Every structure is written in structure tokens, then in C-alpha cells.
Amino acid sequence: MSVCDVVVTGAKGRMGATLTRLAMADPAFHLVGVLERPGCLDGLDGLHCPVDDNLGRLLAKCPGAVVIDFTAAANAVFVAGVAAATGNPVVIGTTGLTPEQTGTLESLAVRTPLFWAPNMSVGINVLLRVLPELVRMLGPTYDLEIMEIHHNKKADAPSGTALKLGQCLAEARGALYDMVKRHGRDGVIGPRQSGEIGVAALRGGDVVGDHTVYFLGPGERIEVTHRAHTRDTFAQGALRAAAWLQEQKPGRLYAMADMLA
Numbered sequence: 496m497s498v499c500d501v502v503v504t505g506a507k508g509r510m511g512a513t514l515t516r517l518a519m520a521d522p523a524f525h526l527v528g529v530l531e532r533p534g535c536l537d538g539l540d541g542l543h544c545p546v547d548d549n550l551g552r553l554l555a556k557c558p559g560a561v562v563i564d565f566t567a568a569a570n571a572v573f574v575a576g577v578a579a580a581t582g583n584p585v586v587i588g589t590t591g592l593t594p595e596q597t598g599t600l601e602s603l604a605v606r607t608p609l610f611w612a613p614n615m616s617v618g619i620n621v622l623l624r625v626l627p628e629l630v631r632m633l634g635p636t637y638d639l640e641i642m643e644i645h646h647n648k649k650a651d652a653p654s655g656t657a658l659k660l661g662q663c664l665a666e667a668r669g670a671l672y673d674m675v676k677r678h679g680r681d682g683v684i685g686p687r688q689s690g691e692i693g694v695a696a697l698r699g700g701d702v703v704g705d706h707t708v709y710f711l712g713p714g715e716r717i718e719v720t721h722r723a724h725t726r727d728t729f730a731q732g733a734l735r736a737a738a739w740l741q742e743q744k745p746g747r748l749y750a751m752a753d754m755l756a
Contacts, residue, residue, distance in 0.1 A: 499524050499737055500525045504563070506546075521734065527557045528546070530553055550574060563734075564589060566589060584610070590613045600748050604747050605745055608743045611749075613656055614655065614659065615729040626660070626664060627664075633710055640694075645698055646700060646703065657706060661694055665692060668690070
């Protein structure tokens with residue numbers, strides 16, 4: 496496989512800094528540009544690549560490079576729109592996208608290769624393959640619950656990964672997630688409703704990301720937990736996605752399941 500040229504947005508952010516570090520350390524990738532907000536470019540000269548606060552101007556210097564974005568939902572859609580105009584593929588790991596924003600990405604994917612995953616961890620995405628089998632084998636008598644923990648700077652809740660896990664569980668039961676979800680509980684709510692999927696979000700410290708799926712049955716329970724120990728896990732998944740995406744054609748919004756398949 497040829498060397499993959501990448502452009503990283505939000506280069507001073509937690510994920511942006513991790514991506515730039517890993518891309519520069521891996522000979523399979525070539526960091527050809529970084530983007531930051533106006534007034535935040537100081538200190539990026541050491542990356543030895545074009546640095547800019549204007550994405551269109553930056554991408555004009557980086558034809559064909561894969562843009563990787565882990566910033567914020569609205570900005571991710573903006574990045575995808577600019578990249579669609581220039582023909583640059585885009586990998587998005589940003590969470591908190593609304594259905595309307597996801598629909599916009601699907602429309603833009605007709606013009607340039609786009610890849611979006613709320614969690615770039617290979618382990619989480621393998622887990623999404625395994626969970627439906629557990630749901631089917633254990634049957635409807637087991638209550639399904641999800642708990643997620645993230646650092647105290649995370650803006651959205653529940654996490655995009657928790658939502659994806661919930662959707663996976665609901666689909667395995669032939670249900671629509673929006674009809675069975677229960678995001679948090681408070682007050683006198685009465686007994687747990689049969690078939691609902693509860694999600695609890697905890698925030699604190701510097702936790703990178705913990706997700707536990709509970710199968711609570713009569714006389715026993717099963718807990719399936721994934722813990723991300725470092726942001727490198729997500730960055731490595733995003734770089735792997737970038738290398739894969741550069742070989743794909745436009746047409747639809749790609750996901751981790753497409754790459755792993």
C-alpha cells in the first residue's frame with residue numbers, strides 16, 4: 496500500500512495532537528498539513544508541514560490527502576463540505592452528530608469518500624459484531640443496560656459509542672432504539688419497563704473511555720466491558736481508516752464495519 500497523505504484538523508486538541516504525533520512516527524503516513532483556529536497557530540511550526548486556519552486554502556496545497564477530523568459535530572460537517580468541494584477524502588471520529596448532520600454527511604459522500612465512526616477503536620467495533628449473538632442466545636428475559644464513563648471535558652452524553660452499542664442491542668431484538676432507550680433515571684419512575692435499554696453516563700477525571708454492557712438475568716448477570724487506556728487507540732484506528740479510505744470511491748458514508756469486512 497502506498498504512503499497515505501493526511502491532514503489533521505484541530506491539531507492542538509487532545510485527539511489532534513495524538514494524530515499528528517502518530518502520523519509523524521509511522522512511515523506509512525505523511526503529515527502534509529494541519530488546521531487550527533485563527534489565533535491558535537503558534538507552536539505548530541515544528542510539524543514541518545503547511546499550517547493554516549483556513550481549510551480551503553490548506554487543502555489547495557494538499558490535493559488527495561485524507562482529512563482526519565475529531566473536533567466537534569458542526570465543524571465536522573463543515574470540514575466534510577469543504578473537502579467534498581476539493582475532492583479530499585475525510586475520516587470523521589467526532590461524536591454528537593444529529594440525524595440531520597449525519598444525513599448531510601451521507602449526501603456529501605456521493606462527491607468524495609467519507610468515513611464516519613463514533614468510536615475508532617477496533618476492539619469496540621469487534622464487540623458490536625459479537626453483542627447481537629449474546630442477545631439472541633440469552634433471550635428476552637435478560638434486561639439490557641449500558642454504562643459509560645468519560646473524562647470531565649467531554650461535551651456530549653451519552654457518548655456516541657454508548658448510543659451505537661444501544662442501537663446494536665435494540666436491532667438484535669428487532670426494536671427501534673429510540674422507542675426503547677432510557678437515558679438516565681430520576682425520581683419515582685416505577686418498575687423497569689420490559690424491553691427498555693437503559694444508558695447511564697458518568698463523567699470525571701481523565702478517563703479516556705469505559706463502556707460496559709450488562710445482561711441482567713434471573714439469578715445471574717454478564718458484564719462485557721471495553722476500556723480504552725489511551726487516545727492512541729482511537730488515533731490508530733482513524734489512521735487505519737484513512738489508509739483504507741484512500742483506496743475507496745465516493746458513493747456512500749463508510750463505517751468501521753466496511754473496513755473490518
